[in-house]
Amino acid sequence: xxxxxxxxxxxxxxxxxxxxxxxxxxxxxxxxxxxxxxxxxxxxxxxxxxxxxxxxxxxxxxxxxxxxxxxxxxxxxxxxxxxxxxxxxxxxxxxxxxxxxxxxxxxxxxxxxxxxxxxxxxxxxxxxxxxxxxxxxxxxxxxxxxxxxxxxxxxxxxxxxxxxxxxxxxxxxxxxxxxxxxxxxxxxxxxxxxxxxxxxxxxxxxxxxxxxxxxxxxxxxxxxxxxxxxxxxxxxxxxxxxxxxx
Amino acid sequence: xxxxxxxxxxxxxxxxxxxxxxxxxxxxxxxxxxxxxxxxxxxxxxxxxxxxxxxxxxxxxxxxxxxxxxxxxxxxxxxxxxxxxxxxxxxxxxxxxxxxxxxxxxxxxxxxxxxxxxxxxxxxxxxxxxxxxxxxxxxxxxxxxxxxxxxxxxxxxxxxxxxxxxxxxxxxxxxxxxxxxxxxxxxxxxxxxxxxxxxxxxxxxxxxxxxxxxxxxxxxxxxxxxxxxxxxxxxxxxxxxxxxx
Numbered sequence: 246x247x248x249x250x251x252x253x254x255x256x257x258x259x260x261x262x263x264x265x266x267x268x269x270x271x272x273x274x275x276x277x278x279x280x281x282x283x284x285x286x287x288x289x290x291x292x293x294x295x296x297x298x299x300x301x302x303x304x305x306x307x308x309x310x311x312x313x314x315x316x317x318x319x320x321x322x323x324x325x326x327x328x329x330x331x332x333x334x335x336x337x338x339x340x341x342x343x344x345x346x347x348x349x350x351x352x353x354x355x356x357x358x359x360x361x362x363x364x365x366x367x368x369x370x371x372x373x374x375x376x377x378x379x380x381x382x383x384x385x386x387x388x389x390x391x392x393x394x395x396x397x398x399x400x401x402x403x404x405x406x407x408x409x410x411x412x413x414x415x416x417x418x419x420x421x422x423x424x425x426x427x428x429x430x431x432x433x434x435x436x437x438x439x440x441x442x443x444x445x446x447x448x449x450x451x452x453x454x455x456x457x458x459x460x461x462x463x464x465x466x467x468x469x470x471x472x473x474x475x476x477x478x479x480x481x482x483x484x485x486x487x488x489x490x491x
Numbered sequence: 492x493x494x495x496x497x498x499x500x501x502x503x504x505x506x507x508x509x510x511x512x513x514x515x516x517x518x519x520x521x522x523x524x525x526x527x528x529x530x531x532x533x534x535x536x537x538x539x540x541x542x543x544x545x546x547x548x549x550x551x552x553x554x555x556x557x558x559x560x561x562x563x564x565x566x567x568x569x570x571x572x573x574x575x576x577x578x579x580x581x582x583x584x585x586x587x588x589x590x591x592x593x594x595x596x597x598x599x600x601x602x603x604x605x606x607x608x609x610x611x612x613x614x615x616x617x618x619x620x621x622x623x624x625x626x627x628x629x630x631x632x633x634x635x636x637x638x639x640x641x642x643x644x645x646x647x648x649x650x651x652x653x654x655x656x657x658x659x660x661x662x663x664x665x666x667x668x669x670x671x672x673x674x675x676x677x678x679x680x681x682x683x684x685x686x687x688x689x690x691x692x693x694x695x696x697x698x699x700x701x702x703x704x705x706x707x708x709x710x711x712x713x714x715x716x717x718x719x720x721x722x723x724x725x726x727x728x729x730x731x732x733x734x735x736x
Contacts, residue, residue, distance in 0.1 A: 375583035375642075378543055379597035379649065380573030389596060393587040470587050470629045 258445035267428040268449040281350035286357025311355035323348040324420040345417035364395030397468040404461040494521040502551035513708040524685040526695040529705035535688040576646030576654040582638040584630040591626040616644040636667030653684040704728045
């Protein structure tokens with residue numbers, strides 16, 4: 246029985262400015278943090294796979310620290326402790342958004358490094374050998390051969406990480422970032438009603454994740470190496486040379 | 492001295508405790524085809540990889556024409572590697588690229604040719620090995636024989652001074668072996684300098700200038716094919732041939 250669910254309040258919440266802005270903030274934070282985490286994770290993965298012990302050690306310590314400690318604690322540390330340790334972070338530029346970006350990027354980068362490492366290892370070493378035999382440098386082989394193939398392996402787990410990260414942005418509530426949970430909390434506090442404000446924020450999370458799922462399946466299709474699927478995706482013009490139909 | 496293209500001089504190579512090459516000296520003259528046979532683990536592939544500069548010998552020297560490759564650093568070696576073509580047992584095509592892109596890739600990346608020029612040349616070489624109609628296909632869509640021919644075109648397009656083949660037909664279905672051997676035979680007929688590790692004794696018989704037997708990291712015997720197959724001197728060669736034939 247939904248005796249006390251106020252449809253009007255729910256709709257008002259759903260279409261209100263704080264919710265929109267909160268959802269946008271959550272989405273933006275997820276996108277920039279994930280993008281940064283992919284860059285950090287890529288270099289951490291190269292470090293972990295390096296021939297040089299020094300790089301392996303640095304990658305290992307980074308990975309260990311950020312996976313072994315709670316995300317919420319990292320967020321607190323970066324928002325409250327970091328400015329006291331390092332004056333640069335005491336400035337006005339260091340907003341809750343910037344702090345959450347930094348914390349979530351570093352945290353997520355550790356997980357991404359494991360995912361990317363697995364992706365790089367999935368490319369059979371014979372192709373690297375062939376590239377070297379052709380006179381290509383290691384960087385050229387990485388850029389042209391290994392990374393494009395690793396991407397395909399990395400996309401599905403990265404979709405998972407996007408979802409995890411999106412939900413983690415609600416933690417930034419505690420460092421007064423105005424995201425979706427803030428909007429719900431404020432509305433609930435002023436109306437003394439919980440079901441409608443919280444339900445409205447659920448809807449936003451569902452919508453954002455649905456958008457992601459569409460983007461992910463498109464990406465996966467783009468990174469599959471057959472001429473057939475490429476043509477169906479119409480991303481690439483049909484090849485000039487004929488081939489048999491399959 | 493004859494016109495030597497590739498030469499190994501007293502090469503040693505170990506992996507940990509395992510001695511894979513023990514004092515191997517070997518050379519191939521311009522236009523010669525040398526076939527290396529021997530049991531697995533005898534060091535054939537390692538010798539090829541040392542000649543292709545993919546492995547550095549622990550001691551001894553490798554020369555490409557007059558250049559002492561073992562004196563160069565890894566960075567200096569990179570451009571020289573493309574002067575020796577290498578064909579692998581498992582083809583090792585780049586799976587994210589079409590046949591055409593596989594052949595073009597190093598022309599653009601290493602030789603810095605324009606895309607258009609590289610495409611033209613790549614198509615010419617795909618045509619030469621008879622797979623021009625597969626230019627737009629990805630490796631996963633090709634048969635083993637077609638993949639290996641693309642791999643040969645990819646090495647040839649760099650206009651190497653020598654071609655090295657590491658068991659190029661061992662991973663192929665029986666009925667696809669011929670199409671690859673045909674390409675190799677026509678290369679030999681055109682005067683390409685080749686070193687071929689293979690178990691295809693008929694190919695060795697017809698095409699080789701000389702045949703080498705390797706065992707336990709050493710070259711046991713080298714002779715012209717007629718003599719090698721009809722009257723091998725070494726007992727080890729006789730035993731091996733008896734098992735293979």
